[in-house]
Amino acid sequence: MAAIVSIHSYRGGTGKSNLTANIAYQLASTGKRVAVIDTDIQSPGIHVIFNVQQDANLPCLNDYLWRKCEIEEAVVEVDVTMAEGMNKLFLIPSSTNTGDIARIINDGYNVELLSEGFERLCEKLSLDFLLIDTHPGLNEETLLSIAVSDKLLVILRPDQQDFEGSSITLRVASRLQVEHIAVVINKIPASLNLEALKGDVESAYGHPVAAMFPHSDDLMLLGSKEVFSKRYPGHQFTREITTLSNYISQV
Amino acid sequence: MFFDKIRRYLLPVAIFSLLYGGLNFLLSGLVLPGADFTTFRPQLLIPVVFGLVVNPWVGGIIAMAGNFFGDFLLDYGLYFWPWSIANFFIGFIPGMVAWWGIRNIKKVNEFIMVLVFVFLGNAIAMFIGFTTHVMLHGDATLLYVLRTFYVPGVISNSYILMLLLPPVLVLLKYLKLNIETRAMFLFLLFSLGVLTIVVAAVFWSQFNSLTNLIANQRIENGYDVLQQMIAHLFNWIGVALLVILIAAGSLGYYFSNRFMKPVMQLAEAANLLKQGQWEEKSRISIPRVNDEMTSLIQLFNNMATEVYQREARMSSEIEQLKLSIDKKKEDKIVKEITETDFFRKLEEKSNKIRKGKNR
Ligand SMILES: Nc1ncnc2c1ncn2[C@@H]1O[C@H](COP(=O)(O)OP(=O)(O)OP(=O)(O)O)[C@@H](O)[C@H]1O
Ligand SMILES: [Mg+2]
Numbered sequence: 348m349a350a351i352v353s354i355h356s357y358r359g360g361t362g363k364s365n366l367t368a369n370i371a372y373q374l375a376s377t378g379k380r381v382a383v384i385d386t387d388i389q390s391p392g393i394h395v396i397f398n399v400q401q402d403a404n405l406p407c408l409n410d411y412l413w414r415k416c417e418i419e420e421a422v423v424e425v426d427v428t429m430a431e432g433m434n435k436l437f438l439i440p441s442s443t444n445t446g447d448i449a450r451i452i453n454d455g456y457n458v459e460l461l462s463e464g465f466e467r468l469c470e471k472l473s474l475d476f477l478l479i480d481t482h483p484g485l486n487e488e489t490l491l492s493i494a495v496s497d498k499l500l501v502i503l504r505p506d507q508q509d510f511e512g513s514s515i516t517l518r519v520a521s522r523l524q525v526e527h528i529a530v531v532i533n534k535i536p537a538s539l540n541l542e543a544l545k546g547d548v549e550s551a552y553g554h555p556v557a558a559m560f561p562h563s564d565d566l567m568l569l570g571s572k573e574v575f576s577k578r579y580p581g582h583q584f585t586r587e588i589t590t591l592s593n594y595i596s597q598v
Numbered sequence: 599m600f601f602d603k604i605r606r607y608l609l610p611v612a613i614f615s616l617l618y619g620g621l622n623f624l625l626s627g628l629v630l631p632g633a634d635f636t637t638f639r640p641q642l643l644i645p646v647v648f649g650l651v652v653n654p655w656v657g658g659i660i661a662m663a664g665n666f667f668g669d670f671l672l673d674y675g676l677y678f679w680p681w682s683i684a685n686f687f688i689g690f691i692p693g694m695v696a697w698w699g700i701r702n703i704k705k706v707n708e709f710i711m712v713l714v715f716v717f718l719g720n721a722i723a724m725f726i727g728f729t730t731h732v733m734l735h736g737d738a739t740l741l742y743v744l745r746t747f748y749v750p751g752v753i754s755n756s757y758i759l760m761l762l763l764p765p766v767l768v769l770l771k772y773l774k775l776n777i778e779t780r781a782m783f784l785f786l787l788f789s790l791g792v793l794t795i796v797v798a799a800v801f802w803s804q805f806n807s808l809t810n811l812i813a814n815q816r817i818e819n820g821y822d823v824l825q826q827m828i829a830h831l832f833n834w835i836g837v838a839l840l841v842i843l844i845a846a847g848s849l850g851y852y853f854s855n856r857f858m859k860p861v862m863q864l865a866e867a868a869n870l871l872k873q874g875q876w877e878e879k880s881r882i883s884i885p886r887v888n889d890e891m892t893s894l895i896q897l898f899n900n901m902a903t904e905v906y907q908r909e910a911r912m913s914s915e916i917e918q919l920k921l922s923i924d925k926k927k928e929d930k931i932v933k934e935i936t937e938t939d940f941f942r943k944l945e946e947k948s949n950k951i952r953k954g955k956n957r
Binding site: 462487490491494495505507510511514515518522524525526537538539544547548551 | 935
């Protein structure tokens with residue numbers, strides 16, 4: 348049975364796409380069948396990390412939402428050089444065409460289609476994990492993604508606004524009865540006490556902190572052009588990604 | 599007190615005095631042709647080395663006792679006794695550098711100081727020797743003796759010592775070779791070698807033509823002319839020695855400033871860094887010359903600054919964030935989201951999904 352995992356943050360730029368890509372890579376390299384769907388239709392980005400070139404002739408998530416194709420037709424195989432025992436990694440990209448983006452924002456679409464698409468993907472690709480890279484905030488497709496998710500990772504930075512926003516997401520997610528909810532703290536300044544931060548966040552939210560990522564210059568410098576944990580297998584960040592991936596496949 | 603200084607070294611003093619005297623006897627023929635007092639006396643190394651390495655008294659006693667012994671072998675008896683007293687200073691004066699804390703040579707200025715004291719030892723010893731000799735025997739005027747015999751004598755002694763002493767001191771580990779002393783040492787050796795060749799060539803040609811002239815009776819007073827020629831030659835050697843010493847010293851100082859100093863500074867800074875005592879103010883000042891050494895210093899400064907900052911970050915009191923939630927504001931937003939039709943439908947849907955999965 349596939350697990351649908353939403354990766355969300357209340358505000359933008361928390362590192363959702365990078366974490367999603369790295370978790371996906373990590374899970375796939377332990378032999379899991381993984382697909383990533385970019386539901387950030389308004390500002391897609393994760394294909395950049397996976398080095399997937401957009402081709403106007405190929406269908407993408409937008410085409411499915413406009414009923415121009417089946418969801419499985421929008422799937423592309425991510426070309427990350429495979430380690431031994433590593434499974435294929437699938438991506439369902441959103442269009443980066445500005446016309447497409449404007450159209451979907453103005454005309455909207457049947458959000459229901461999205462949840463049908465998720466289920467169909469899980470089935471057609473016989474997935475172990477479907478990772479959803481979401482748009483920040485709590486718009487309809489994000490709420491829907493959360494509603495149909497088995498697991499939710501809420502990413503936040505140690506920052507007052509992130510802290511308040513994540514609290515809202517978590518309360519909404521609880522109302523939607525998401526089974527496993529965990530918090531991930533990213534971009535932590537080196538001078539912060541990790542244990543104290545973890546304790547504060549867990550007691551404030553009542554949800555576990557599944558992983559904590561210090562701010563990393565190395566990651567920043569890679570500039571979302573590659574999957575970090577593939578490039579730096581021994582890095583502290585990569586180790587924490589492994590922890591997080593294990594958490595996801597175990598709960 | 600003087601006896602205290604040599605008691606422990608009685609055996610070496612005895613052996614090396616005999617050696618010194620013996621060499622005086624054996625090498626007494628090593629006289630520049632025609633120049634009575636300008637002998638080449640490599641045996642001078644013995645008292646000088648003992649003076650430096652052991653102590654001044656040991657050096658002095660070896661020279662004095664050795665000279666008496668040599669005179670005895672040469673059948674001079676005690677006739678030249680002031681010379682034996684004078685010899686004492688050849689060994690004693692160089693050893694005096696220890697009074698200024700020089701127990702071995704690690705720096706250019708110590709190197710120069712030792713060479714200068716070796717020179718002074720000879721200059722003073724021979725001055726004493728010649729003046730007392732002239733006073734006692736009075737066979738020539740002091741000025742003539744000093745000009746004709748003293749100056750060439752001092753120069754020949756200084757020359758042979760400058761050439762032979764440094765290698766011996768290296769072997770005895772008294773002269774420690776590092777960037778600056780090595781530069782000076784090699785320069786000395788090289789330039790004195792060149793000087794030797796030049797002097798030999800000049801002397802050879804001059805001497806041959808002069809002896810021809812003398813043999814053919816073309817000049818009178820051949821002996822005096824020869825003496826003057828040699829004195830003249832030695833004056834030039836003296837000038838050359840001075841130039842070489844200054845050049846070697848300058849080269850040593852150059853290496854000291856350009857390489858030795860930055861290397862030591864780097865080592866010191868690295869040590870501070872290792873002990874966690876490096877600070878921003880320990881940054882090494884950048885030399886004005888721009889070369890590899892400068893790049894290295896810059897690189898080190900930057901690296902040290904980075905390590906320092908990283909450590910400061912880690913060890914500075916780990917901070918704690920104070921985050922808070924405005925409950926009322928939050929309630930309002932949650933309400934806005936959850937009280938829409940869309941959300942109600944979503945709740946139903948998720949309910950269905952969860953039940954379906956539980957099944
Ligand atoms: N731990 C980290 N340390 C340093 N930089 C990070 C870290 N995590 C992410 N970043 C950087 O933050 C930026 C935003 O990352 P990313 O695009 O993954 O965030 P996002 O949440 O997907 O953003 P958006 O909301 O725009 O989709 C990127 O430049 C990324 O390199
Ligand atoms: Mg993103």
